[in-house]
Amino acid sequence: MPEIPVVDLSDMGLDQGRITKELNEAFSTVGFVYLKNHGVDQKKVDNVFEASRTFFQLPEDIKKGYPRDNERFDGYTGRDQEILEDSSIHEVREAYDVTSPTGFYPDDSVPQFRPAVCELAQSLCQLTINLLKCMALALGLDEDYMSSRHQHIFHGVDKNGTILRSLYYPSLTGDDIQPGVVRCGEHSDYGTVTLLLQDDMGGLEVLSGTEWIAADPVPGAVLVNLGDLMQFWTSDRYPATVHRVRIPEMEIRRRSPRQSIAFFVQPDNGVMISALDGSQKHPPVESLAYLKLRLSETYKY
Numbered sequence: 001m002p003e004i005p006v007v008d009l010s011d012m013g014l015d016q017g018r019i020t021k022e023l024n025e026a027f028s029t030v031g032f033v034y035l036k037n038h039g040v041d042q043k044k045v046d047n048v049f050e051a052s053r054t055f056f057q058l059p060e061d062i063k064k065g066y067p068r069d070n071e072r073f074d075g076y077t078g079r080d081q082e083i084l085e086d087s088s089i090h091e092v093r094e095a096y097d098v099t100s101p102t103g104f105y106p107d108d109s110v111p112q113f114r115p116a117v118c119e120l121a122q123s124l125c126q127l128t129i130n131l132l133k134c135m136a137l138a139l140g141l142d143e144d145y146m147s148s149r150h151q152h153i154f155h156g157v158d159k160n161g162t163i164l165r166s167l168y169y170p171s172l173t174g175d176d177i178q179p180g181v182v183r184c185g186e187h188s189d190y191g192t193v194t195l196l197l198q199d200d201m202g203g204l205e206v207l208s209g210t211e212w213i214a215a216d217p218v219p220g221a222v223l224v225n226l227g228d229l230m231q232f233w234t235s236d237r238y239p240a241t242v243h244r245v246r247i248p249e250m251e252i253r254r255r256s257p258r259q260s261i262a263f264f265v266q267p268d269n270g271v272m273i274s275a276l277d278g279s280q281k282h283p284p285v286e287s288l289a290y291l292k293l294r295l296s297e298t299y300k301y
């Protein structure tokens with residue numbers, strides 16, 4: 001059974017060669033990797049989980065007062081409003097998306113949400129830049145090739161389509177759980193890199209060949225996978241691995257919600273993604289246009 005590798009980033013400054021090699025191996029095979037000693041303080045993660053939980057446990061009519069919209073991207077999405085897989089009957093998932101420190105936050109209801117998210121986003125941006133540098137080296141490019149095309153991460157959709165999404169999967173009872181009822185339908189992510197922080201519940205699965213393998217939470221680790229744009233850029237050398245979130249047995253027994261935080265990284269607006277090796281496998285696409293196209297296919301409004 002293939003496994004998702006773990007890469008230790010603790011000596012990033014001294015041991016970039018080893019780290020680059022290990023990341024390259026992971027990204028060109030299973031497409032998912034756990035990072036340890038990544039420099040993102042767990043306290044910052046916990047603060048976002050806590051503030052998010054406070055928000056998601058508010059009554060539905062208050063949450064609906066902060067709706068996401070298709071232009072701004074920031075805001076709340078309720079159950080079944082975004083369907084990732086056509087065969088899903090229900091995708092029982094709520095989310096709050098933000099794209100910049102100055103964006104649309106539920107300040108009146110949960111004032112601690114904005115500062116918690118902004119602190120975490122800053123650390124995730126730093127980690128992303130380090131990863132993009134390693135990837136560029138692994139691909140035989142100038143170290144700054146990718147990072148220089150991601151200069152405005154989390155500066156808002158006017159400049160860059162990166163989204164920090166806090167996800168909340170409400171607790172389900174036995175009766176809710178039927179075939180076709182899932183947390184997240186099968187999908188690939190859309191951008192270049194996704195960083196994922198999950199609580200201890202589990203349920204995420206990754207397609208490896210024809211087999212689904214569990215991407216169970218590893219305490220303190222950040223899980224990283226790549227999106228479509230990275231696959232296009234690298235002419236499939238770094239695939240955008242398909243994944244999904246099921247409803248694990250443990251969750252049914254525990255009767256508690258699951259939480260995760262995804263940081264979906266996009267290149268800056270205007271960056272054209274065309275194959276680095278000149279192949280014609282994927283036609284060139286512009287970063288924001290591609291993101292909007294994918295989002296328009298899944299949102300039910």
Ligand SMILES: O=C(O)CCC(=O)C(=O)O
Nearest residue numbers: 167184198204245260262
């Ligand atoms: O919640 C998770 O573990 C993963 C969510 C996910 O894959 C997504 O939102 O794209």
Ligand SMILES: [Fe+2]
Nearest residue numbers: 187188189243
């Ligand atoms: Fe995903």
